[in-house]
Every structure is written in C-alpha cells, then in structure tokens.
Amino acid sequence: MQAEVAQAASVSIALAGSGGSGVMTAGTVLLAAAAKAGAYGLMVRTSGPQIRGGEAAAMLRLGSHPMASLDDGFDLLLAIDWQNVNRFADEIVLGPRSVLIGDPDEGDAPEVFKASGARYAPLSMKKMAKEIPGSWVNMIALGLAGTLAGLPLAVLQEAVRDAWKKPATLDANLQAVAKGAVAAQQIAQQLVQEGGAMAQLQVGERGSAPRWMMSGNEATGLGALRGGVRFVAAYPITPATEVLEWLAPRIARLGGTLLQAEDELASINMIIGASYGGVPALTATAGPGLSLMTEALGLAVASEVPVVVIDVMRGGPSTGIPAKSEQSDLSYAVSGLHGDAPRLVVAPTSIADCLGATQWAVHLAEALQAPVIVLSDQFMGQSRAIVDRPVDAGYTAQRLTAQANTPDYKRYRNTPSGVSPMAIPGTEGVTYTADGLEHSEAGIPSSQSRDHVLQLDKRQRKLTQHDYGSYWADIEGDAPAVVIAFGSASGPVREAIARARAQGLELRLIVLRLLAPAQPEQMAAALQGAKHIIVVEQNHGAQLYRYLRAWYDFPVPPQSFHRPGPLPLRPAELLTALLAWRNGA
Amino acid sequence: MSAPTPPTADAVPATLYELMAQALQMELEAVQRYNEFADMMETHNNPEVGQWFRKMAEVEGKHASQILDSMGWSEPPAYFVQAPMFDGFEAPENAALDQVHYLMKPWHVLQMALANEERAERFFDRLAGLAEVDAVREAALALRDEEREHVELVKSWMLKVPQPDSNWDQDPDPPRYDG
Amino acid sequence: MNTPVNLEEVPAVPIGFTAADFKSSYKPIWCPGCGDFTVLSSVTKALAIVGIAPKDCAVVSGIGCSSRIPAYTTCYGFHGVHGRSLAAATGLKVARPDLQVLVAGGDGDGYSIGGNHFLHACRRNVDMTYLVMDNHVYGMTKGQPSPTTEPDWDSKLSPGGTGLRVFNPSVVALASGANFVARAFAGDLHGTADIIARAMKHPGFSFVEILSPCVTFRPEQRDWRKLVHPAEVLTTDDPARAARRLMKDDGLNIGVLYAGDRIPYPASVRSPKCSVADLEAEFAL
DSSP: OOOOOOEESEEEEEEEEOTTSOHHHHHHHHHHHHHHTTOEEEEEEEEOSOSSSOOEEEEEEEESSOOOSOOSSOSEEEESOOTTGGGGTTTSOOOTTOEEEEOGGGOOOOHHHHTTTOEEEEOOHHHHHHTSTTOOHHHHHHHHHHHHTTOOHHHHHHHHHHHOOOHHHHHHHHHHHHHHHHHHHHHHHHHHHHTOOOOEEOOOOOOSSOEEEEEHHHHHHHHHHHHTOOEEEEOOOTTTHHHHHHHHHHHHHTTOEEEEOSSHHHHHHHHHHHHHTTOOEEEEEOHHHHHHTHHHHHHHHHHTOOEEEEEEEOBOSTTOBTTSOOOOOHHHHHHOSSSSOOOEEEOOOSTTHHHHHHHHHHHHHHHHTSEEEEEEEHHHHHOEEEEEOOOOOOOOOOOOBOOTTOTTOOTTOOOSSSOOOBOOTTOTTOOOEEESSOBOTTSOBOOOHHHHHHHHHHHHHHHHTSOOGGGGEEEEOOOSEEEEEEGGGHHHHHHHHHHHHHTTOOOEEEEESEEESOOHHHHHHHTTTOOEEEEEESSSSOHHHHHHHHHOOOSSOOEEEEOOSSSOOOHHHHHHHHHIIIIIO | OOSOOOOOGGGSOSSHHHHHHHHHHHHHHHHHHHHHHHHHHHHTTOHHHHHHHHHHHHHHHHHHHHHHHHHTOSSOOOOOOSSOSSOSSSOTTOOOGGGOOTTOOHHHHHHHHHHHHHHHHHHHHHHHHHOOSHHHHHHHHHHHHHHHHHHHHHHHHHTTSOOOOTTTTOOSSOSSOOO | OOSOOSSSOOOOOOOSOOGGGGBOSOOOOSOTTOTHHHHHHHHHHHHHHHTOOGGGEEEEEOSSSGGGGGGGBSSEEEEOSTTOHHHHHHHHHHHOTTSEEEEEEEHIIIIITTHHHHHHHHHHTOSEEEEEEEOSSBTTTTSBOOTTSOTTOOOSSSTTOOOOOOOOHHHHHHHHTOSEEEEEETTOHHHHHHHHHHHHHSSSEEEEEEEOOOTTTOGGGGGHHHHOEEOSSOOBSOHHHHHHHHHTOOSOEEEEEEEOOOOOOOOOOOOOSSOHHHHHGGGBO
C-alpha cells in the first residue's frame, strides 16, 4: 500500500546521540543527499561542552527553496541514544504531528519529548548495525531519516559514497543505509495507520542554477581570499576557529601566509604589521578575542592601516556561551574604542552573504585605510547550508599607494576624500613612520590642536563621505510597516514576514549590511512612507535599536523586539510579535 | 675599558693614507657629535649653548676640510678601520654623549671642548713619537699643532664667558609632574 | 673596546651608504645625556655597514622613550602600541620577507607588557633584529621600576623597592629559541654598531640587549662605563654552554654571547599554486 504522504514546503529533522554515535556526520551526509536531490537545506549542530563523547544533535531543515532559519518545531527526532539529549529540548521542539524514534535498548525517551504528544516508533538501530559487520549505526539512522523525509535510497547512498573515507567498510555501510530505508517504509506505513504520515520533502527537478554547500565560516574564508587577503594571523576561539583552519592551507596555495599567534593581542598587531607592509590582512575571532584587540584596533584607526577583523558573535558577555549564537557584540563593534575612533562595521546577512560581505569588507578596509569589523555569528558561522552559488560582485583590495619619489610626500595629507596615498615599505623616496600618536600631515607626532582636529576630521570624513552604494542594506517591499534587522536574524524575520503576508499583513524589510558609519541619506530613502517601524534583534540590550536611535532620525518612534540567545530566533515567535505590534499597538 | 688610552705601538698607522683617513674620520665624528649636542640643546630650550656647540662643530669642520685639502681628497675615502689607532669608547677628540646636561652653561661647553682638544693634542703627540714612518710622523705632528691652536682658541673664548653659579643645575620643576 | 668580535668575517667596507643616510632630520626629544642617542648613531652606522637602502628597512617600535627611534631614522617606521612591537614586526616580516626588519624598544615595553610576545618571537625565530635599550626604569612615565630594575630601588610606585628578582632577558631569549644573543653598551658607539651589524646579518631572531643609561631617573648609571667589560669567553654556538655562562652572567658582559644555527622561520611568500576560482570547486554541488 502506497503511503499517503503530504508534500511539505520543508521538513525538519533532528538526529541526536552521544559521542561515538556519529550524528554530526550523518547530518552532513543527509544534507548533501538533499542537495543531490535538488533540494535546499540548512543544518545547525548543537552539542554538550565535552570535547569528545558529549551529547550532540544535528538539526536539519530541508526544502524546495533556500533555508535561512530553522522551523518552529521538528517533524522528526531520531535519537541513537538518549544520553543527555533532553538538554536539547528547548532547541528540538516537538508536537503531536512529530515523530519520535528511539532505540528501545537505549532506554526510554525522556519525558520532555514524550510529553509533546509526538508519535513514538521504537527501532533497535544498534542491533541492526551489529548485524552488518563493519557498519555504523549512524548510517542506519541516515537511511531511516532520509527515507522518511522523502529522499530516494539511491541519492542517500550516493551521498555516502562521496563522503566515505575508508573503502573497506563502504559496502557494509551502504547496506546499512538500505536497511534503514526499509525500516523507514515500515514506520511510514505504521504512521499512516495511526493518523498521518510524516511530512515529506518535495523532491523536484534539480534546477539548472548552480548551487553550493558551505558553512558561514567557510564562506567568510573564501570572501577574504576573493577580496585579496593574503596574510592571516590566527588564534583559535570558538566559534571562529573554522574560518582560520579553512584558510590555513588554502591561503598558502595562493602564495599567502597564515601565522598562528600566541594570543589575540599578537594576532591583531601582526595583521597590522603585515598590512603596513602592503599585504591585505585579516583575522577572525569572537567576543572575548575582539575585546583583547581593542587597543590595536585604535592603532589601526589612528595610523590609518587597513585590517579586517571577523567577529563570529557568540553568547556574551565575557566567556558567555561559546557555542551558541547571539547578536550582542554590536554596541562594542560600533563604539568600543577609546578616543574618537571611527571604524567600519559590516554584517553579513546570511550564510551565503558571509562571502560577499567579507569580500566587501576587505575592499572597504583597503580603499578607506581603516579597520573593518565583520559581525558574523555562530548561527551562520557553524551552520551549513545549500545555497545558490553566490555571484561575485567583484569587490577587491585596491589600496591607494604613494608613487616613488612623490615630491613633498605627506602620508597623512588632508585630501578632499580624506584618503591619502599610503607609502608601502620598499618604495623609494616616500619613507614615513606610521604612528598611533596624533600626528601632523607629515606623520610627525603632534599635540597641536590644529593637527588633532584636522586628522580627526580626515579620519571621519573618509568614512562618512564614501559612497557605499546599494549594498549597504537589502530592502524588500514598500509597505508602511517596516521591520529592521541585521545578520542571522534576517532569516527568521523574512520567514515571519512571508507568513504575515499569507495572513494579509504586508511588511517592508530592511536588512542592514553596513552598520557603521551610519547612512542617514540612504536610511531616509529606505524609510520613505514608513508609518510603523520595529527593530528585531537577538540580544538582551536592544543594541541595534539603541544604536539606530542614537544615529538616525526616524519619521516615527521605532519599536523594539529583542531577546538574547542561546536559542535561535524562530519564525512563529517573530510572527506573534509582529502581529501584536501591528494589531495590538 | 672606557677611558681612552694612548695608542699602542702596533696600532700606529703604517701609511700616511691610513693616518689621515682615520684622523679625518675623527674630525667628522667630532663635527657630528657637536651637532648632536647642539640639536639636544635646542630641543631642550637652551639655544645659547646650542650656538656654542655649533661653533665647535664649525671648528672641527674646518679641520676636516684642511685634511681633505692636504690629501687632495674631494670626499672622505671609503676606508674601514681594521685596527683603530685609539682605544676606548670614544675618539680622543670626542666628549661622551653623557657629558651634557640640559641646563649646562656655555662655560661647560668650553670646558668640555678644552678637554677634547687637549686630549687630541696629547694623542697626536704620542702618535708622532711612536710613528716609524717619516710621512706619518710629520703628519701626526701637524695634526698635533692644529689641535694646539684649537686649545688656544677655546681658552680665549673661555675668558669671555662667565663662570656658572653653583646652583646652575637646579630645576624648580621636578621631572615628575605630580599635578 | 673597538676590537671586532671574534666570529666569522669582519663586516665589509660600507658601500653606497653612510650612517648619515639613515639619520632623519627630526631631532630626538631624549634628554641630553641619554644613552639612546648613541644607540641611534650605532643603528645608523650598522645599517650603513650592512648596506641596505633606507627604503628597504623598517624599524618597528612600541611605546617608551626608546620606542621613539623609528622617526629618527630615514627608514620606514612603525610606532605601534605598548608591548606589541614584536607582533607587528612578525606580521610585517613574514608578509614582506624582502624587508630588513629592526625592532626597538625599552625594558618595560619589551619585558613587562611585551613579555609574552618576547617569548614567542624567540621561539618563532623569524629573521629580524630586536634591540632593547635597557635602562632599568620606565622613563617616559617618569620613574617606575621595570622588570630589570634592582629589587631595592626605591620609587613612588614601589616604595622600598619591588623586592623582585631581576628579569634575565638573555637567558629567557636563549631558552626560548633566539638564534643570536648579545649585549652591548650604549656608551660604546662603534662596538655597539658592530654588534648590531652582526645581529642583522645573523639569520633568525637576533636579540641585542643594550645597556643605555637614563641620565634623568638613573643618574648612577653613569658608572656603567666603568663597570662594563668585554665578555671573557668567545662567542659560542652551543646553547648549553651559553646557558651555563648566562646563568652566571653579571649583566655587564659585553659582546656576542651566543650565535647559533637554529633554523629561522621559513620565508613563506610563495608563488601561487592555484587561483581563487580553483578553491571554489569544493563547494560546488
């Protein structure tokens, strides 16, 4: 009997288990399989604090269009074992239509999951794996989950073949996938009898548009290289380490260098040194590391040396919640330097945009001879998505350098644009000393009022007068009710807006990509006709809301929706908030 | 290790070229040293003393020109000193860099200059005594005589500048300003 | 003290450049009598001996009186933040191995806030020369003890003295992997120039500790010129022997104490083996 299944716009699957169960690998392969089948998808991973053996879950959302947010709940939670999986209960929300699969030999499902009303289907997955020597239980799980989601066995096995590293055990594990698929058919039939099949993926024709699979951190690394970065200093920190580890071998293949530093103080100073030498340079860190880099960022501002610092934001303050996402470094990024120290802050809007925004940041840093902080976050950085291949907007490093033997060369000459040609060491006749001390146009340390005002003005003007073009924000729609957001918040916001539209409420969306310097003219244009404004963000202090109110004039007082991490923003909660804002207000 | 000692026999230059190249280098370094002192004094708001150091730089500069002329050199020869003819940190004609004080008076400059010139005079005199080559000996004696003239010049200037008060180095402002 | 150090060949005749080519027109603000004046003269002389053009040399410094030195030369200069000069210099040299990189600063900048970077710079053994003008005091902030200040030196910040054992930079440098360890005395212009030139020519991380008296806050350091003495033994390339000597060192030994053959950090600027487009293949589905 053909199982009647409902074709859904997206299917959400969580694979959970403790160390050794291999759920992260299974999740990655499942995502790749979905890609092969022509679907889009997003995978978010979560785990306990242990280095090895900890509880872990791979949370996937697969669908027929690009996914930038997790759904409100999960259609399937498949747990290979139940060790501490209950810790993920807030993240893996189940309901009466959800399916819960567990191994009866691993104990009972935790109460919190059972209480959701999800339909329980036990399966002795470990025993099944043991019956095929050389096979892994996570491959049983892969076949099971993938088939329930609607992916053909052939596609699942092809994905395993691509990923498999040990030829000797490949065959056994392909069999395991098949075995899981068979079990899935049985469970599906059972579900139909009990009241309804699980949602299944609409597997259509694989489109002709080229697609990529990547994480935000990988996209960031590629954006840096596309932009022209050829020197990176690195100090590991969660959740930024992958940016650096991805870059290490690849920048070397391009003839560049990645140097591991002894601490973040070293890494920021190293990239300033390298950039002073003429090589576009970058580092990646998270909140605590960014704090350590503060003084040297000021040095980059004052000495006008371009650098890019990627901040993959995580739960703060202080050590905070390293493996969870939050948008709470914004205040610090836009204002956290002593003195009047203008700098650029750029925020990628999605996993794919981590590429373009970083590439743009490199271009801006070099063009304006200033530091750029790129506010990525853990959600984008460590999640993996299937995306349309990002178009190369062509931004590259183009530094204004001094010609040899320029007569009367002054490094910090006050030009109309505020950008003065920079002498690169090795160039004849234009030697100078870069300095964090305030200086004259010639670069000589000065405590004179005239020099201070001139240089402050120059350093600010070069940023505020630059034409950033339309890339400063993505503006969608023209409704009088406007939602403003940045970074990963834009994903669930966009989905909430789509659901609102389905209910008859039209909303305009402004996703900011350039946070600093402020863009009053462009914002005013973007807010034409706005009658209601709300700022949505994932932090406790409403940081974007306060920043915008400090720097912009609004036609009407904006409202704020904000809550901190560790849980990602979800469409349903945002929809509720947006409806309340428009209807209840 | 630090006090300049008279030349030893094996450090006496064997040729006129070597002697004059080294002597020229000594004069040029003396010019540089006096100019450095002048810069220091001007930066520390003691321009009167700065002027005196410039004056001494000029005297040494003239001597350097004389050496160039006498050897027919248009510029100092590129010559690396394998075994310097003097021992110690400083050439006989140079005062050490730590011999200056930001409040020093012209009289101190001339005291220093006098000591420099007398030391240089003694040096060339001893060198002449140790020289085995005639041309070297004669040139050393000529250098000694030139230094002798400088001694007299400096002594005559000293008569024209006042002796400093006993509290010449007192500064009512301490270096640490505890505002 | 003008005898060249007894190691390898004597520096070549300066060709093309004189010390004057390396001195800028900016007058130093150091107190008259400061040892750093001689260090500046020694540096310019050493650069002439080594024979690189000012445009191909970069002087990187931190914060302090000694760190003012870059602008007093005609080389490219980088006057960064307190204690981080070695990091900036490392980034610069690794990105631009064609440049001669000199790092300069004082004892506070180098051994206190800069201590961590000092260890790792020695470890990394990148080819550069680090000159520390040691006057056993924080001069710019007007007279506090530094890591090399005697334990009983009285000051407002540490009345009665810190009571702390003096930091021994040469031993730390040797233990951490520096390839060249020397001590010089600022009162000896030519001797110091010679040591600096050797340091620059020696591959890897060369560390030169230069005793440079502070005439304003440590006037008693005038006596150094009487107390310093040439190192009694020859330079060694054996780290163990160097370590034994340095542990008994009185801090006034002048000369090249250790010149090793540790492999310097590899020059890493290579020609590209692929293009950025080649790297994108891994993402394509």
